[in-house]
Amino acid sequence: xxxxxETFPRKVFRxxxxxxxxxxxxxxIQVVVLFLLMGFFAWLIDNTLTNLAALGRDFSFxxxxxxxxxxxNQRLIxxxxxxxxxxxxxxxxxxxxxxxxxACVLATVVGVLAGVLRLSNNWLVAxxxxxxxxxxxxxxxxxxxxxxxxxxxxxxxxxxxxxxxDATSSMLLWDTVAVxxxxxxxxxxxxxxxxxxxxxxxxxxxxxxxxxxxxxxxxIWANKRLLAHATAVQNATGIRPKTWWKSILILVLPIxxxxxxxxxxxxxxxxxxxxxxxxxxxxxxxxxxxxxxxIYTGAFVAENVRSGILAVSKGQTEAAFALGLRPGLTMRLVxxxxxxxxxxxxxxxxYLNITKNTSLALAVGYMDLRSTLGGITINQTGxxxxxxxLMMLIYLVISLLISGAMNVYNARVKLKER
Amino acid sequence: MSDTHAxxxxxxxxxxxxxxxxxxxxxxxxxxxxxxxxxxWMNTALTLASLYVIWWLLAHITPWFGNAVWNANxxxxxxxxxxGRSGACLGVIRDRWHQLLFxxxxxxxxxxxxxxxxxxxxxxxPMLFSNLPRRLxxxxxxxxxxxxxxxxxxxxxxxxxxxxxxxxxxLAWRLITPYTALxxxxxxxxxxxxxxxxxxxxxxxxxxxxAPLGLEFVRSDRFGGFLISLVIxxxxxxLSLPLGVLLALGRKSDMLLLRSVCIIFIEFIRGVPLITLLxxxxxxxxxxxxxxxxxxxILRVIIMVTIFAAAYIAEVVRGGLAALPRGQYEAADSxxxxxxRSMRLIxxxxxxxxxxxxIVNTFIGLFKDTTLVVFIGLLDxxxxxxxxxxxxxxxxxxxxxxxxxxxxxxxxxxxxxxxxMYLERKLSRGHR
Numbered sequence: 001x002x003x004x005x006e007t008f009p010r011k012v013f014r015x016x017x018x019x020x021x022x023x024x025x026x027x028x029i030q031v032v033v034l035f036l037l038m039g040f041f042a043w044l045i046d047n048t049l050t051n052l053a054a055l056g057r058d059f060s061f062x063x064x065x066x067x068x069x070x071x072x073n074q075r076l077i078x079x080x081x082x083x084x085x086x087x088x089x090x091x092x093x094x095x096x097x098x099x100x101x102x103a104c105v106l107a108t109v110v111g112v113l114a115g116v117l118r119l120s121n122n123w124l125v126a127x128x129x130x131x132x133x134x135x136x137x138x139x140x141x142x143x144x145x146x147x148x149x150x151x152x153x154x155x156x157x158x159x160x161x162x163x164x165x166d167a168t169s170s171m172l173l174w175d176t177v178a179v180x181x182x183x184x185x186x187x188x189x190x191x192x193x194x195x196x197x198x199x200x201x202x203x204x205x206x207x208x209x210x211x212x213x214x215x216x217x218x219x220i221w222a223n224k225r226l227l228a229h230a231t232a233v234q235n236a237t238g239i240r241p242k243t244w245w246k247s248i249l250i251l252v253l254p255i256x257x258x259x260x261x262x263x264x265x266x267x268x269x270x271x272x273x274x275x276x277x278x279x280x281x282x283x284x285x286x287x288x289x290x291x292x293x294x295i296y297t298g299a300f301v302a303e304n305v306r307s308g309i310l311a312v313s314k315g316q317t318e319a320a321f322a323l324g325l326r327p328g329l330t331m332r333l334v335x336x337x338x339x340x341x342x343x344x345x346x347x348x349x350x351y352l353n354i355t356k357n358t359s360l361a362l363a364v365g366y367m368d369l370r371s372t373l374g375g376i377t378i379n380q381t382g383x384x385x386x387x388x389x390l391m392m393l394i395y396l397v398i399s400l401l402i403s404g405a406m407n408v409y410n411a412r413v414k415l416k417e418r
Numbered sequence: 419m420s421d422t423h424a425x426x427x428x429x430x431x432x433x434x435x436x437x438x439x440x441x442x443x444x445x446x447x448x449x450x451x452x453x454x455x456x457x458x459w460m461n462t463a464l465t466l467a468s469l470y471v472i473w474w475l476l477a478h479i480t481p482w483f484g485n486a487v488w489n490a491n492x493x494x495x496x497x498x499x500x501x502g503r504s505g506a507c508l509g510v511i512r513d514r515w516h517q518l519l520f521x522x523x524x525x526x527x528x529x530x531x532x533x534x535x536x537x538x539x540x541x542x543x544p545m546l547f548s549n550l551p552r553r554l555x556x557x558x559x560x561x562x563x564x565x566x567x568x569x570x571x572x573x574x575x576x577x578x579x580x581x582x583x584x585x586x587x588x589l590a591w592r593l594i595t596p597y598t599a600l601x602x603x604x605x606x607x608x609x610x611x612x613x614x615x616x617x618x619x620x621x622x623x624x625x626x627x628x629a630p631l632g633l634e635f636v637r638s639d640r641f642g643g644f645l646i647s648l649v650i651x652x653x654x655x656x657l658s659l660p661l662g663v664l665l666a667l668g669r670k671s672d673m674l675l676l677r678s679v680c681i682i683f684i685e686f687i688r689g690v691p692l693i694t695l696l697x698x699x700x701x702x703x704x705x706x707x708x709x710x711x712x713x714x715x716i717l718r719v720i721i722m723v724t725i726f727a728a729a730y731i732a733e734v735v736r737g738g739l740a741a742l743p744r745g746q747y748e749a750a751d752s753x754x755x756x757x758x759r760s761m762r763l764i765x766x767x768x769x770x771x772x773x774x775x776x777i778v779n780t781f782i783g784l785f786k787d788t789t790l791v792v793f794i795g796l797l798d799x800x801x802x803x804x805x806x807x808x809x810x811x812x813x814x815x816x817x818x819x820x821x822x823x824x825x826x827x828x829x830x831x832x833x834x835x836x837x838x839m840y841l842e843r844k845l846s847r848g849h850r
Contacts, residue, residue: 019600030675037679044706051705122461123454124468138831139824140786142800147824150816356691362793370693384701392690392698399689 048385061390063381064089070376072367074283078204085377092372093394099289099366100355106294107354108347111301118306129302136299142360144296149288149364156181159275171269178269178276184287185269188280192263208262215258223250285366293354300350308343309335341413348406352399359395369394482506492811510818514806518822521642521797527571530633531645534568537561538652562656569641569649571633575625579618583610638716642797644826649716651785654723658784659777661724662731663770667761669736680732687729693790695722700794719791727784734776738769771845778838782831789827799823 018028052059064086071081076094079087118129136144159180162171171178178185195207226243234240269279312335320330361368362375369391378387442448455465485505489512490496496507511518520528541561544554563577591606626632641649668680687695699718704711742765750760770777792801803819806812 026673030673033673033675033679047708048705051709054709117464120461120464121454121457122464122468124472125464128468128471134832135828138782138786138828138835140789140800140827142789142792143820143824143827146800147816147820150820154814154816359691359693360790362693370691374694374697378701385705388694388698388702392694395691395694396686396689400685 052385057382059386061386063377063383063386066381068377069380072372074286074367085373085381088377089369089373089390092367092369095366096355096358096361096368096370097398099286099293099361099368100351100358102286102290103293103297103354103358104351106290107297107301107350110295110298111347111350112305114298114302115305115309118302119309133299133302136296137303141292141296141357142363145288145292145360145363148292149284152183152284152287153181158182159271162271162276176266176268178271178279180276181284182275183284184282185276185279186282187266187268188278190265190267192265194262211258211262212255215254219251219254223247226250283366285361285364288364289358289361289366293357297350297354297357300353301347304343304346304350305339308339311342312338344409344413345406348402348409352402355398355402356395478504488512493813493815494811506818507815508818510806510812510815511822514802514812515822517643517802517806518799518819518826519644521645521802522640523636523642523645524634524640527634527636530568530571530636534565535648537564537568567633570636570638572635573622573626573630574632575622575629579622579625580614582621583613583618586610586613638714641716643799643802646716646791646796646798647785647788647827650720650723650788650791653720654727654784654788655781657720657724658727658731658780661728663735663766665728665732666735666739669732670739684729684732687726688733692723692726692787693793695726696790696794698722715794715796719794719796723784723788726787727780730780730783731777734773734780735769737776738771738773739765741772742769774838774842774845778834782834785831785834786827799826 018024048059065084067081068083068085068088069081070088072079072088072091072095074095075091076098077091079091114129114132117125118133120126120129156179159178159182162178162180176187191208195211197204197206198210226246230241230243267278269276269281272278316334316338317330320334325333358368359370362371365371373387373394374391378384381387439445443452456462482504483506485500485503486508487496487499487505488508490499490507490509491513493507493510496505496509500507516525516528520531523531538561541558544550544552544558560581563581567574567577587606587610590609591602594602594605665680665684668676669684671677671680696719699722700715703718746764746768747760750764753760755763789798789800791798792804795801797805800823803823806819807815
């Protein structure tokens with residue numbers, strides 16, 4: 001035994017081992033890569049500094065504090081042209097998030113419907129849905145945005161068509177919604193006994209909204225407690241107390257009471273002068289972006305939903321039936337939890353795509369982050385380097401947040417294997 | 419027993435009844451309709467709703483296409499011919515199809531892009547159909563240089579000298595391999611770069627002055643329409659696949675530094691919209707490059723699109739690598755294969771096969787995303803549709819152009835997706 005040990009060569013380090021010994025080679029490669037990378041970045045930064053110096057510029061984000069001087073036609077927070085570039089960027093960011101959320105909701109609804117209907121036994125419906133999915137998936141988003149924008153601006157009646165005795169157009173849904181070539185006017189929520197706003201310095205918070213959020217949150221929490229209590233009683237006695245009417249009371253009554261107290265009513269759009277007034281004005285750019293992204297991405301979501309449902313094997317349904325579960329319960333307790341595990345991750349990456357695709361807002365003049373910070377601000381201040389970097393960083397943060405949420409979800413629903 | 423039976427049975431049939439046809443409700447079209455379209459009230463409602471949708475679409479589209487006007491040179495002329503009826507003004511397609519396809523490429527040279535496209539199918543054939551002789555792959559390798567020369571033209575010696583760089587690298591490798599394997603690899607990497615940087619320009623210039631052969635040069639800003647989408651899309655696709663595979667391997671590597679670099683790169687590219695990368699290419703690249711460098715906008719866009727698609731492909735391929743059972747890696751190691759051999763012979767063929775649907779989806783996405791170049795001033799089909807609308811005779815025309823452009827993209831993307839389905843079926847080995 002001792003002799004075999006001695007026949008091995010003693011461990012001496014020779015320089016050639018840096019290349020031919022697997023243990024050291026990876027170290028060598030990494031060091032080389034590190035130097036190459038450092039050299040590359042040094043080269044980039046040196047070039048940038050040289051170029052900036054040649055242009056007589058510095059690298060600073062002070063332009064964010066300067067007066068913007070341009071108007072933004074759609075804003076969720078208070079803004080006027082005397083405010084700073086930084087605030088304009090925030091307005092743009094909020095617009096980006098607004099259209100992204102709207103499009104995500106629409107894409108989910110459309111996608112789930114289309115995906116389920118594509119699996120329907122009805123030949124006609126399944127065929128129609130296949131046509132929808134294939135047509136929308138295979139034509140660029142940008143084209144869909146332009147098409148829907150053109151439909152809104154070219155094919156819809158002008159506000160003047162709503163005027164007079166023999167109006168050629170009429171408002172929809174009992175005279176509450178007006179679809180015109182200048183945008184869609186919908187009723188707006190108003191409070192006659194409003195609680196006012198809190199001034200947070202740079203932005204205002206409506207107390208009404210806070211109250212509504214608080215009440216809804218409390219009701220949901222109370223309802224959860226009620227259901228937990230019912231489950232506890234069921235576990236103890238075997239009989240589940242009836243909770244549905246209590247649930248409805250808890251969920252509906254407080255919010256209705258609050259709305260009555262606040263004097264909630266709807267403000268309807270009316271034709272005044274050459275245009276509609278009152279109500280909420282959804283601009284064509286918002287509608288085009290919202291519907292194009294929603295319906296386009298809906299086609300992808302439909303495919304995810306379809307493959308998710310198909311991924312649950314038939315044996316699962318049969319096993320559930322064998323246990324005596326009814327079809328509704330089978331769907332809720334057996335099929336959906338398994339299908340959702342397949343559906344949700346690609347669904348979230350579709351949400352990510354929607355968020356990134358909102359940057360196409362440029363095509364229809366929607367004032368999103370790219371059009372404010374990455375567009376007019378850059379053009380006015382000439383700070384394309386800083387502006388683009390900041391914009392990329394913001395998009396990156398949003399994306400990382402969404403994918404972080406996806407990772408959390410994936411970890412939660414991961415198959416618990418031994 | 420048999421007695422009682424015989425007594426109580428009044429009648430026993432001893433011949434077969436002639437076979438009767440199934441009831442009308444249980445056969446043929448009626449049965450199919452009942453089962454597929456009217457099996458319940460819900461299904462019936464869905465059927466009726468779909469029929470209404472189809473009828474509504476047809477009622478609007480049929481007259482529009484039925485009354486289509488081809489022979490008109492302006493929208494006003496079209497409207498005069500239509501006389502208030504609804505109808506398509508396809509005259510704009512007849513008038514401007516060449517622009518939508520080729521942009522402002524000189525008309526007398528249209529044969530060059532067309533030939534490049536035809537040759538593309540020739541170059542793809544050996545890759546797509548495995549029963550063709552392997553030697554044809556050399557022709558595929560030559561294709562990029564041929565296509566470059568066909569599309570841009572200029573002196574024929576530029577692509578020849580560029581291609582020669584690879585020959586120089588191969589030669590260096592051949593010469594040095596007998597002495598040192600590592601040195602050979604380094605030489606194969608370094609000599610082509612030296613050739614391109616130091617010698618290529620001078621050699622090409624000298625050869626051009628000796629024998630000025632070549633096609634007429636076409637500037638990049640003459641490119642447009644579907645041609646530009648295809649050029650960017652196809653170059654992006656072919657360059658991003660190898661880069662994406664390398665990134666995926668890097669992300670799974672044991673080396674910490676390499677892995678982190680790959681992860682940061684992939685996540686950064688996937689986290690920002692393509693349009694910001696394109697703006698970087700058009701606005702910011704001048705900051706990052708040495709003063710005075712400027713190169714072609716189409717080339718910059720191709721680089722950005724390639725990087726963008728490569729990050730996505732890396733993620734798809736990573737999924738394929740992760741889906742392979744660990745035993746495959748261990749089996750490759752136990753055969754004594756080194757890293758590159760085990761990847762090339764064992765791991766990647768299987769991983770790439772699994773990733774085909776994802777890769778093809780990325781390609782289709784990339785091809786559709788080529789329309790975004792309109793934002794940095796390249797005239798892709800959508801940019802041209804704006805340009806055409808800016809002409810007084812076609813001011814206000816939307817649907818005809820959108821439908822034409824949409825149909826072009828649909829044909830290509832749908833074709834690619836069907837091909838990928840075929841490829842998946844062909845490559846599947848009957849196990850999952």
